[in-house]
Amino acid sequence: MTAPGDLQQALFLRLKSDASLSALLGGAGLLERATDNTAFPYVTCGQTSAFDWDTGAENTDDQLITLHIWSKAHGEAETLAIMAAIKARLADAALVIGPRGQTRLTLEFAEARHDEDLLVHHGLLRFRAITQENA
Numbered sequence: 001m002t003a004p005g006d007l008q009q010a011l012f013l014r015l016k017s018d019a020s021l022s023a024l025l026g027g028a029g030l031l032e033r034a035t036d037n038t039a040f041p042y043v044t045c046g047q048t049s050a051f052d053w054d055t056g057a058e059n060t061d062d063q064l065i066t067l068h069i070w071s072k073a074h075g076e077a078e079t080l081a082i083m084a085a086i087k088a089r090l091a092d093a094a095l096v097i098g099p100r101g102q103t104r105l106t107l108e109f110a111e112a113r114h115d116e117d118l119l120v121h122h123g124l125l126r127f128r129a130i131t132q133e134n135a
Helices: 004-016 019-025 077-090
Strands: 042-052 060-071 094-096 101-115 120-133
Touching: 004 042, 004 060, 004 077, 004 094, 004 101, 004 120, 019 077, 060 077, 060 101, 077 101, 077 120
Parallel strands: none
Antiparallel strands: 042 060, 060 120, 094 101, 101 120
16 A cells, blocks of 8 residues: 555655746745744645555555645635645646556545634645556
8 A cells, every 4th residue: 555655755746846836835835744933825734544445456545635725825815826736736647656656636625714713824625646556
């Protein structure tokens, strides 16, 4: 089974190679975890859930991975622009997870909201990743 860390690494590698997304994030805005002094906007990787649907005939991994978009800009335009750039970069992407095979991503859920407690705009993108291992 593909480790969630392998998926996150391949996902971030694909996103970091997108110049328009890097410009929206101001450079180093893709993080595994944010610290107290992290500059806004940024993207973090949230929960990853893995499911094994191995039937014996075909070995596939099925994972859900959530990306969180954080912005302190006035209004939600910045959050929505970052979400759109991520969706465009990952649409129909085939990520290579080491020698194990290829992972295809499909968007399962998207939401943008204002968090009144934290005073930030928060975007959520949840992708389903299905990995087919090489024979």
